[in-house]
Amino acid sequence: MTLSLLSISLLGLLVPLRTFKVDRLKNVNFQGHNGPRQLLKAYRKYSLPIPDGLEDAAEQETQRRRSVKRGIMLKSTNPKVKAANVGAVAATPELGDVEYLSPISIGGQTINVDFDSGSADLWVFSTELPKGLTAGHQLFNQTKSKTFKTVPDQSFTIKYGDGSTASGSIGTDTVEVGGVTVTKQAVGVATSVSPAFVVDVPNNGLFGLAFSKLNQVRPTKQNTFFDNVMSSLAEPLWTADLRKASVGAYEFGRIDSTKHTGGLTWIPSDTEEGFWKFSTSGYSIGNDTFGLTKIAEGHAIADTGTTLMLVHQEVSDKYYSQVPGSKFMPHLGGVTFPCDTKLPDLFLDVGGVYTAKTRRRWRVFFSPYPNSTAKANVEIELCYGGIQATMSTTQIWGDVFFRSQFVAFHGGNHSLGMAPHS
Ligand SMILES: *[C@@H]1O[C@H](CO)[C@@H](O)[C@H](O)[C@H]1NC(C)=O
Ligand SMILES: *[C@@H]1O[C@H](CO)[C@@H](O)[C@H](O)[C@H]1NC(C)=O
Numbered sequence: 001m002t003l004s005l006l007s008i009s010l011l012g013l014l015v016p017l018r019t020f021k022v023d024r025l026k027n028v029n030f031q032g033h034n035g036p037r038q039l040l041k042a043y044r045k046y047s048l049p050i051p052d053g054l055e056d057a058a059e060q061e062t063q064r065r066r067s068v069k070r071g072i073m074l075k076s077t078n079p080k081v082k083a084a085n086v087g088a089v090a091a092t093p094e095l096g097d098v099e100y101l102s103p104i105s106i107g108g109q110t111i112n113v114d115f116d117s118g119s120a121d122l123w124v125f126s127t128e129l130p131k132g133l134t135a136g137h138q139l140f141n142q143t144k145s146k147t148f149k150t151v152p153d154q155s156f157t158i159k160y161g162d163g164s165t166a167s168g169s170i171g172t173d174t175v176e177v178g179g180v181t182v183t184k185q186a187v188g189v190a191t192s193v194s195p196a197f198v199v200d201v202p203n204n205g206l207f208g209l210a211f212s213k214l215n216q217v218r219p220t221k222q223n224t225f226f227d228n229v230m231s232s233l234a235e236p237l238w239t240a241d242l243r244k245a246s247v248g249a250y251e252f253g254r255i256d257s258t259k260h261t262g263g264l265t266w267i268p269s270d271t272e273e274g275f276w277k278f279s280t281s282g283y284s285i286g287n288d289t290f291g292l293t294k295i296a297e298g299h300a301i302a303d304t305g306t307t308l309m310l311v312h313q314e315v316s317d318k319y320y321s322q323v324p325g326s327k328f329m330p331h332l333g334g335v336t337f338p339c340d341t342k343l344p345d346l347f348l349d350v351g352g353v354y355t356a357k358t359r360r361r362w363r364v365f366f367s368p369y370p371n372s373t374a375k376a377n378v379e380i381e382l383c384y385g386g387i388q389a390t391m392s393t394t395q396i397w398g399d400v401f402f403r404s405q406f407v408a409f410h411g412g413n414h415s416l417g418m419a420p421h422s
């Protein structure tokens with residue numbers, strides 16, 4: 001491997017780049033994912049050193065796709081649960097499962113945002129943004145809200161790995177998520193966003209669900225929605241039910257046992273840095289009949305706002321050694337394989353008490369790279385792996401992981417509950 005990711009600065013949290021250009025049109029010619037772009041996004045979010053060539057690869061992919069009309073619009077449903085203090089919103093996959101978007105209401109205005117367990121700010125596109133940046137986006141108009149109040153002298157600035165920023169002013173407003181309401185929730189009203197957010201048309205902001213210590217409002221950090229609402233919920237937790245190519249849900253205050261099979265296993269989370277972090281120290285490929293192979297204890301962050309799954313180098317190497325035709329592509333910064341290859345299942349230890357199976361068909365991150373072999377003049381489609389390696393001891397388990405596991409985030413006792421999806 002040529003990746004050198006030896007240093008990691010997790011405290012320099014960066015909010016993910018949203019980098020897809022997409023027409024809000026019916027998907028006629030979806031080309032698959034820009035794998036390098038997603039890998040780059042994960043590296044930047046966690047301030048990992050970026051391998052040579054990866055930025056170029058991501059940009060070339062973006063250019064290649066730009067001419068093609070694409071985009072995927074799945075019908076959004078909103079299965080509201082009105083009961084005690086519990087709530088549910090749909091988590092609708094966009095751009096072929098690159099991100100999951102859910103509706104929230106701010107001062108009565110509905111806006112689709114990305115629920116992100118890897119950051120702790122709520123901010124949205126707004127009418128305060130220059131017109132040139134807002135085409136296609138839903139915009140929050142603070143003047144229109146009867147409940148909005150500007151919070152003077154507070155602002156948010158989120159810095160990206162590439163130096164660009166999103167920033168804006170802060171106000172409080174009534175925020176409702178699937179029936180659960182916070183009346184004075186701090187909301188970042190964007191007055192400036194980077195091009196990466198501008199081109200990610202389906203997404204209109206972030207809804208941070210990590211711990212409030214990671215909040216980027218200055219001079220005074222603000223609480224997340226979950227921290228504000230937790231004590232009033234039926235149970236102090238929220239759950240992520242993310243599905244491949246279909247609508248799942250985020251729920252607050254209750255665990256819907258129809259969404260998972262068997263009981264949940266609870267794993268303590270080390271929240272010192274503000275992440276939903278847990279230990280992991282073993283793996284198996286194919287099946288776990290003979291138990292797991294031990295590896296040096298590492299940690300992983302459960303991150304709904306990252307697309308890919310970054311695992312221990314040894315796990316990735318062993319995994320792809322069982323995938324015929326797989327190959328590390330230095331210029332793409334990751335492993336590809338012929339798209340028609342059958343992938344084995346991957347079993348990973350969680351907290352020494354649970355084995356998470358990431359199911360094979362849910363783990364592929366389809367990202368075909370046309371590869372015309374001169375000889376046969378046939379195109380071999382290469383897919384970009386949904387699982388990639390990180391040399392950091394902190395692994396990032398993103399949506400590729402969540403598509404196999406139902407996960408509960410318990411704010412009362414800082415633990416994660418996991419079970420296979422139903
Ligand atoms: C915002 O809302 C106010 C009050 O309804 C309205 O006058 C104004 O035109 C809106 N701004 C934009 C940019 O839509
Ligand atoms: C946290 O709470 C849940 C639900 O009440 C419980 O089942 C679980 O064992 C607790 N986790 C830990 C680590 O104590």
Ligand SMILES: *[C@@H]1O[C@H](CO)[C@@H](O)[C@H](O)[C@H]1NC(C)=O
Pocket residue numbers: 286287288289
């Ligand atoms: C699990 O793997 C072992 C070793 O490769 C193999 O002998 C066994 O048949 C496998 N079991 C299942 C259920 O696939």
Ligand SMILES: *[C@@H]1O[C@H](CO)[C@@H](O)[C@H](O)[C@H]1NC(C)=O
Pocket residue numbers: 371372373380
């Ligand atoms: C194209 O596919 C062939 C056969 O799998 C492989 O050997 C070659 O490296 C690929 N070329 C590129 C540019 O990916």
